[in-house]
Amino acid sequence: MRALLIYPIFPPTFWSYDKILELVNRKVLLPPLGLITVASILPQEWEFKLVDRNIRPVSEAEWAWADVVIMSAMIVQKDDLLSQIKEAKKRGKLVAVGGPYPTSVPHEPQEAGVDFLILDEGEITLPMFVEAIEKGEKSGIFRTTEKPDVTITPVPRFDLLEFDAYDSMSVQFSRGCPFQCEFCDIIVLYGRKPRTKTPQQLLKELDYLYELGWRRSVFMVDDNFIGNKRNVKLLLKALKIWQQEKQYPFRFNTEASVDLADDDELMQLMVDCYFDAVFLGIETPDEDSLQLTKKFQNTRSSLADAVDKIIRIGLRPMAGFIIGFDGEKKGAGDRIVRFAEQVGIPTTTFAMLQALPNTALWHRLEKEGRLREGKDGNINQTTLMNFVPTRPVEDIANEYVDAFWRLYDPHAYLDRIYHCFLKLGAPKAQPPAKLPSLVDLKALAIVVWRQGIKRDTRWKFWHHLFSIIKHNPAVWEHYLTLCAHNEHFMEYREIVKVQIETQLKEYLSQDQKSLITC
Ligand code: SF4
Known part of the structure; x- marks a missing residue:
């Protein structure tokens, strides 16, 4: 069986980082880990080709080669997934899809003509699909309510990737999260009991990446x-030795809940293993909203103190913020900007609250009749809320655009990096020094030219850089990398502004029309 794995295109998002990737000669930030895991679970006598459409289109030769086309997608990749289903069907191919989007909204790919829906977690549903294919069946829907044991998940087929196109590789240690945030689809898809791989299993994956030259x-x-702190500590203890023995070939980053700050041993282990950044779901500094959205773990102690502790130990925070919670008071955008500035969080993702299909929030809003019809499949950081909020949507949208604009004002951004890096703990890992590559030197020259000479950020750029070299010299290179991100954010805030303002105009004109009709 010849299986063509296709990964659909992401629209421009906060994480596209095109401008930054261009600087370092890479095309995409992360590889399709789900699809290469699928390839490892399917029979290894099958042949595989993988096309990440974020890198390049599928060639006619590849279409012709395939017996079956397998795709996986998140909600934001929906448009390209549906177009690729059509392309495959036009060529008479059997098409199977899975991943978070088809699992949450299966009727949409089904209506687009897909033959097989491989939903929920592949460790259980992929073998059902293989059995159907072996029996010569031409369609099927495979589902399970069971959560598989991930200690049996094989090493992903990293060999199928075009390594040079990616800025970073990805691996997964656990699925699921013990918390109960109302808007979160992770707990719906993967459950509230975190399931982890074994440390040896994850090290085997890292061994493979190392062998392949990453x-x-x-x-x-x-x-x-950190959903299962006991198991993650076991992993980190083993990883620390692995990294030391191999002289720190990989630098890690991840996502964690803010209660990371309560566990000094865990943070220290992460720094020892050469973790240098962590994404924290802060959502909002408004305690009422955190209570209402059941993000209780963020209300137990001071959020500002928690982030400060994480920075001082040596983990640069990235944070996610959300606006538009029920009962939110005017000025939420402003409070988010002030919080990020006060604590010194350089990179913040920011979105209007969305009700993702099947989440607790979705069910509550559905009961209250507040979901906006037809808006379930179009959800990303540049779309208006897909439900009717408790305060005027135009107030939330305007605060959102204004706050995003201010967060990524090039001066404000440089100030936040500076604030963070002055107190950022020095890295403990000591990889051997190596000469910078030509690509790195070129990227450095471009950053210095754009921000230190061409733009009006020049004085700030040099002042902050020299001050960091003087007061916290161990982090100046890391600081410059963050400065490079300024280019991307300047462009992305324009996208956010234009897209939200356009949708708001449409929304308000529809609102007017419905008033006239009434
Ligand atoms: S902490 Fe994060 S992953 Fe866990 S339930 Fe909340 S939003 Fe979801």
């Missing part, structure tokens, strides 16, 4: 890396 960053894609 020597850059590795993102632990776990939605909450």
